[in-house]
Amino acid sequence: MPYYKKIIRIFTRDRISFFLLIINYTFIIFIIYNFAELVQKIRLEEEANTPYEYQKNIELIANDMYNVNSDTVDEIISLGEEYSRYNTRLILYMPVGDGISEFQVDICFNPEELTRESVETFLDTENKNEGVYIGESILPYTFSENDKTFIIIAQDIYEVKGIYQNSSAAGNDQRIAVSYYSLTENGKEKIESKLKENLGMEMYVSFMLGSDEDISTAFAEFGDRLNSLNISWVTSENEVDASYQNFWYKTLNRLSSAGMLIFAFLDCYAVTTMWVMRRKREFLIRKALGAGVTDIIKVLVKDIIKYMIVSVPLFMVMELVYKKTYGEDFNVGEYELLKYIILTAGIFVVFLFSLIGPLISIHKMNPAEGLGGD
Amino acid sequence: MLTLNGITKIYDKDYSKTKVLDNVSLKIEKGELTALMGVSGSGKTTLLNILGGMDRATEGTYDFMDIQVNMLTQSQLNKFRKENVSFVFQNFALMNHFSVFENVELPLLMKNVPRRKRKIKVCAILEQMGILEMKDKLPIHLSGGQKQRCAIARALVSESPLILADEPTGALDRKTSAAIMELFKEMNAAGRTVIIVTHDRNVAEACNRILYISDGKVCEEK
Known part of the structure; x- marks a missing residue:
């Protein structure tokens, strides 16, 4: 079998899961990335002690410096x-x-x-x-x-x-x-x-x-x-308005980001559970052949990484389009490190927690009941 | 090779207890080809699962060589299965999204056998089973006999001393069943201990020992 066909088969063994997971993982990375970006902005903003909305526009209004x-x-x-x-x-x-x-x-x-x-x-x-x-x-x-x-x-x-x-x-x-x-x-x-x-x-x-x-x-x-x-x-009155706006702007941003993060987690959990359940038979066979939970985790993580390889470029395209739509830059810079640390940690945490439930159900699966006869 | 002593298995579900195996004692020597016969619900598969470490007995002891299997923890049982037991199922238990090669390769992957060695071993077994040319095909493209050959290849490749087959010919026609039984005989001749659960008298008679199981008791031995 040609090598390219083997690679295609590895990625598309289960086409429904493949497309569903790719779409979901792309969205999940997108949400976590934007959450990470917000955290970075808030950190920079707090460090600078300046209103967020102007920071975003790369401007600061120092009303008190009149x-x-x-x-x-x-x-x-x-x-x-x-x-x-x-x-x-x-x-x-x-x-x-x-x-x-x-x-x-x-x-x-x-x-x-x-x-x-x-x-x-x-x-x-x-x-x-x-x-x-x-x-x-x-x-x-x-x-x-x-x-x-x-x-x-x-x-x-x-x-x-x-x-x-x-x-x-x-x-x-x-x-x-x-x-x-x-x-x-x-x-x-x-x-x-x-x-x-x-x-x-x-x-x-x-x-x-x-x-x-x-x-x-x-x-x-x-x-x-x-x-x-x-x-x-x-004295300008803008200062008061800016602070007031700033508070709600920040709060709304934080709340919506937290909400999106929870949504990403739930989505990831649901999709992972569905994916694992679709592979129930495979895991039963693996268990019958002597696979333990660690072996199953290895298989799942390997597959998640495989799907990530496709999802990350898709996410980058999506983020680029999103940034272009809102006239922002999509760049990697010195001060982006925090964002990428949060992104990596966020993906790790979301996927880790979303795996817990499915792993428990895999652990409870009895190959004797799932594969055997009377 | 393996000794069961007073094995009892009770399923406790929805407040009702069902005794599937009742004080079963049994000894199987290394290199035996044993058939386990019995009507549906007699407990053959339960006994097979206990022998293979997929299920635990409620009471009794089970010794496999120098391992006291009934005392093993879950992870030790997994290891026990990985190293000592191979299963062949009636429904073949092949992973449909994986090729024949990948299905057969699985036990070796789990034992962390290097890639090169895996390839040589899997190809050799597939050739022995006469399905080498099918190695890149998915199980759905195989006939029943070919699927069972694939399942047997998977059982053989790990070189486990004990092979447990649950109705391996149940879904096959007479001619294919005979061919599959020949393969089991070859395995047995190579020194493997084989236990086959079957309804088919022809299959049982091809074995050198037949055990009957009825109402949870191994009641007749020939």
């Missing part, structure tokens, strides 16, 4: 450094004036080198085949040769075809992006005047803070400048 000056800057810097590893944006909502409007300082603590993505996302460039159009804020990254201007993005050299004045990736809003790597006195004044100009209007100011810079000094200086605008700060 009074930005050199006294509070250390705290902001430490927060920023802590979150920077998650590529998180620290957004400071700062109500201004009599509370009619507000502006927002969006500070990206981005420890990564300048990449095409970061440039395009944060620094207002538009990539063209023949070259790039850049925002004025990244002019300091450019260099000139033979009367032409170039910029190096992720080790590739692009010719600068044009410069957008006061434009942003977000369109024609009031955002101005400034790289603090190279923020000049001139640039700071520009921002300050921009803020003054637009006082009373909704606007955003983004700063790219490089970790190799003296962030503290630079930011303190700028914080003082903001403060010197002599704005009377008022």
Whole structure:
């Protein structure tokens, strides 16, 4: 018999069980994976002590940091450094004036080198085949040769075809992006005047803070400048709303995940029991030939692993589709370790417990009654 | 080889007790080919199951060579079956989702015999049984005789000293039954102790000893 046929037969001995188990195991892994992901998010969120929903959007809202000056800057810097590893944006909502409007300082603590993505996302460039159009804020990254201007993005050299004045990736809003790597006195004044100009209007100011810079000094200086605008700060009510939302959001998430986990367990239990009962005769024969519970466990675990080999790639496709649908990333990273530990432990626990019942019934099976005559 | 002394088996189900074996004492020597006859419900299969360690006697002692089987724990009984007993069932007891080769290979797998050795041994037995060309087929594609040959091959491959057959020809026609009995005789000639439970007088007469069991007692011996 050809080898491939043997493999197909191993996987499809019992076709009904095979398809049922594959579908169920895929769902079970999917549920446990998403549970693991939630646990990781909650852990990160608790570690960061930040509202969950913004963490999810890779943003943090620090409502209490409304009074930005050199006294509070250390705290902001430490927060920023802590979150920077998650590529998180620290957004400071700062109500201004009599509370009619507000502006927002969006500070990206981005420890990564300048990449095409970061440039395009944060620094207002538009990539063209023949070259790039850049925002004025990244002019300091450019260099000139033979009367032409170039910029190096992720080790590739692009010719600068044009410069957008006061434009942003977000369109024609009031955002101005400034790289603090190279923020000049001139640039700071520009921002300050921009803020003054637009006082009373909704606007955003983004700063790219490089970790190799003296962030503290630079930011303190700028914080003082903001403060010197002599704005009377008022307390934002967002903080209360966020905490309230956060509590229910977390609770609902945890409850639904726990519910799904219980469902996964029950599903796994039911399917495993059905599967084992379908193989009752086989186990009776094995027992008649002298197999003990350990031998039966070996057979079951081997078969579960076999089904897992098919289920895991299916799960990955399913998860990919799910993530794409919700616009999230499906990636494996340094901080994903906890997720995979939980995933492995979760699968192990769910399958172990789901095997207990069937194993007890196998143990109780008497081959003499099941296979014999009178 | 095996000695039963005062074996009694009582089934206690739904508050009613049924005595299936009543003080059975029996001695079977190594290399015997024994037929166990009796009407339905006489307790032949129960006796066979006790001999094979699949069931326990309520009372009495059972010695197999130097093993006191009635004193064994469940896991020791499993080990006892694995090492000393092979079964051939009337309904063949083949695993339908496994090929003939995989069915025959099973006892060797359970004894952790290396893959290469397993393959050589299984092929040799299948050839001896005349079903080597069927090795990749599923049992559902075999005739009754071929299925029983497969079951016998499985019993032979483990080289257990005791072979217990429960109505091995019950589902077969006369010609096939005769061929199967020839195989049992060959096994016996090779030094195995064989005990066959049967209703068929022709089968019993092919054996060198016949035991009758009636109302739970081994009452006649020829």
